Amino acid sequence: MKRILAGAFAIAVMIGGSAAYAVQPDEIMSDPVKEARARDLSRELRCMVCQNQSIDDSEAPLARDLRLLVRERISAGDSDAQVIDFLVARYGEFVLLKPRLEPHTLLLWLLPPIALAGGGLALWLNWRRRSKSARAEDPALFKLTAEEEARLERLIARETSPDPRA
């Protein structure tokens, strides 16, 4: 779902009157391999004046400038990493939609796996504690009395005999 009201508002305000859309025909590079690289890179880069849009999706003039810049660097022979580095040097970390693993983003990247591992561990400990305490509370629950054993024997014998009523 894109945009509950506020989202739609924000976007529409930012788009303003311009109705150009994302990648323009005149931007496309003649080499399809390079163009594909440019598109992939564009999806990872943020249009800095928009609310959470990649430059591949955005209609803002700034996004177009960035798309052209990416293509310029690619034609100049830069590798993908070099293009990214160039843009980060120029516009800062804010341009990356996938932040790099650095001290100030450490928590961002580590919290999801920690949540999963922590949750799993808590479940396991909880289960062990509960099954232990249940056993400690009432060991009789897990053992049959001699009388019960005998009844069980009889039941099994009856089940396995050819005539159940015998």
Place this chain on the structure above:
Amino acid sequence: MIAEAGHYALVLALGLALIQSTVPLIGARWRDSALMNVARSAALAQLLFVAASFAALVTLHVTSDFSVVNVFENSHSLKPLIYKITGVWGNHEGSMLLWVSILALFGGMVAAFGNNLPLSLRAHVLAVQAWIASAFYLFILLTSNPFLRIADPPIEGRDLNPVLQDIGLAVHPPMLYLGYVGFSISFSFAVAALIEGRIDAAWARWVRPWTLVAWIFLTLGIAMGSYWAYYELGWGGWWFWDPVENASLMPWLAGTALLHSLVVMEKRNALKVWTILLSILAFSLSLLGTFLVRSGVLTSVHAFATDPTRGVFILLILCIFIGGSLSLYAWRASALKQGGLFAPVSREGALVLNNLFLTTACATVFIGTLYPLALEVLTGEKISVGAPFFNLTFGPLFVPLLIAVPFGPMLAWKRGDLLGAAQRLMGAGIAALIALAVLWAWTFGGSAIAPLAIALAVFVIAGALTDLAERTGLFRVPFAASVQRARGMPRSSWGTVLAHAGVGVALIGIVCETTWNTEYIGSMRPDDVAIVAGYQLRLDGLTQQQGPNYREMMARFTVSRDGERLSVMTPSKRNFTTRGATTTEAALLTQGASQLYISLGETTADGAIAVRIYHKPMVLLIWFGPVLMAFGGMLSLSDRRLRVGAPKPAKALRGLQAAE
């Protein structure tokens, strides 16, 4: 006059909510059933007054009364009637009024249909509902009054944002709010249980239908919003990991977890403490979503800081309710007795695993959405967290979850047989492997992950069908007998099968659309032909026409395949004169579950027009899946066992029979 009446009705609703939030609690303390019953009449009266207030605002919009600020800023006399009505909630003040109206609606429904609840539980639940309602009435009356007048009424309004002038606005926000606000009921039940210090399987049975209602609406609301974005915003995307979307996804994930843990609680009286926590979390996340969307904090932390009244008010509500309920939880939860034991490999174990992954997924979205805000507030550093982050962290969590989905219903309660379940799922596994082999052969050299993901989806769907076959004894008993069994199967079991299959269906759509989407971007002149995924699209020409409150440029494309003419597609661009804004109206052509999608760009001086054409294979499955899930939910909801609630005393039944 109407505006003042609407305003006054809202003030009266606040008064009623204040009564409803205190008197029943005193009644519960004194065991006075008359005082406890005040909750019921107050809730119904509150609903009446909020409905009157909402009707007043609708009337003002419909009659284009521009002496009211809200109408002036969001309406226009030439706007079609439907958008005059939907425009009521297409703005901050109106959408908050819709929010409280739905809250009152749910409160009223508990009051009207909660006859089988114990009196003190109903009193507590409605009192907690009234706390929430009071907070939001105050918010509206103090910071966002939709009934304010202008001293000097203008002749014409400023019109509604053109992006919102769409049928999507009629359906999406009300559905989403029914979902968001619906979780308030599970929240109120949880807080009531904590106050009373009593919770049992019957509690779960009472909460389940309400949670299910909220979940169905939220599922449909999210799917509907996604489809709206897909056709309205004109670049063919359907999910953007935008904070506003995440705000609705988080309660959905928590709510889905809650639905599953409620099953365990109802059937086995276990997971009580956890279920209470999830009920609190699901609604807390709804409140968080309301805060994120309504406070302006998303546009910029600074926008929030410069005009803080609304944001701070909602933040205050957020802190009081989330903080308060969690403190109550910390204080009282240990008093709740833990229920039945179960082995890790069991139906309960599978549902716990489901909860683990869903809550972790929810936490991931939470962290990704709020981390940049927190970092900026704390250190001033600005980072972006977007789709690539979520695809990398959120996606993998669903792989183990989806593998586990078919196993859940195959396992017995208390202690399950994993090997036995695996044997019964052999057919589903083979179906998945065949799908994998076929896809790999077919897309040889292409993406390696996509066939794996589709195989997983096939496994989930085939697993759901295996569950159905197991329950009806298909292939083991004569066919007529299985049909008989299928008819007698509880509707909630049908619900499980459909909802689980829906997840698989949606996954197929998502994978196909993202992997095998074809795109054409080019400048076209009349009579030019574009070839996309085997379809020939000929631009016949461009025409201008006048709509009610916009001018439109429409292009006409003839679509054909292998020389055979299929259809005509007419994408357009609309220019709304009042706001000077333009929208792209994409044209869609459905072929099976796939779609052709055309959207228009700028015209150039030499008469060419920029065109974007997509072929999106299986794209409709993305929304068909959630619809199937919601339908499963509805079947579950219609299950007699849920409607009946807790068994009634036999005496009452005999009384009824005697009367006949």
